[in-house]
Amino acid sequence: MARVLSLFRLQPFLAVASKRKLSMDSRARGVFAAAVEAVQSDTVVRQSIERKEDCVIIDGHKFTLKHNLHLVGFGKAVLGMAAEAERIVGDHLVKGIISVPHGIQQTMKQHGKDHLLLKENSRIKVMEGAKHNLPDADAEKAAEGIKQLASELTEKDLLLVLISGGGSALLPAPIPPISLQEKLDVTRKLAGAGATIQELNTVRRALSSLKGGGLAHCAHPAQVIALILSDVIGDPLDLIASGPTVQSDIWPEEVLSVLERYKLLNSLPASVKDVLERPNTQGTKR
Known part of the structure; x- marks a missing residue:
């Protein structure tokens, strides 16, 4: 008889515990959903x-x-x-170009995320590239379009720059005569040799016309406003997409020091050596 009483006493406890578990699960899911919604690209x-x-x-x-x-x-x-930016500013938007990952528009449609897509009559041109998150010819073409747009602005214009994680691969613009493949080869060798992200960015910015503040220089004398969605701990603006709107002091000596540290100086392409041997052009349009 005692065993039966114990069983009946345990059942209400199990029921309460089960409800609490469900409640905690529900709350956890609610917190997660709220966190995801708070960082949705249109929301921010x-x-x-x-x-x-x-x-x-x-x-x-x-x-x-x-x-x-x-x-x-x-x-x-x-x-x-x-x-979302176009919805807010309306017809004050003259023109736009964005470089986004390959296949992202189709993915958004398949998952019912139409609110994250541009309207059919949008003044913003969408260019997809960087397949597998690697710089490619399509991303380079988009970068050239962005550079051209920025270079044509005047002191009466505003340039709104939208940046998020993955932006570096989507904005490859090597300084001529460096080719995209040559730039990729140098950075891959550095990474393979154990270079830090700071060292990689030091070299990458020196070989790029838009990174390290280069885009802001191209847009001068227009006012430049950057909205940056960070995926880097600590939000270092010069690291997110390699800081195209952040002033960066690029010194050839520092770049050469990094390359020498990893014994890559003797294997550099002639085009890279040519760019690194030029006088410092800090503060001018690239």
């Missing part, structure tokens, strides 16, 4: 840009809109960022 843009009549307010700074806004972007989350 909507929270960052406040539209007031003919101006936008970003991080407390007011920018007047006079059909003078241009937009460029590169990264895995940029498609949704661009779609």
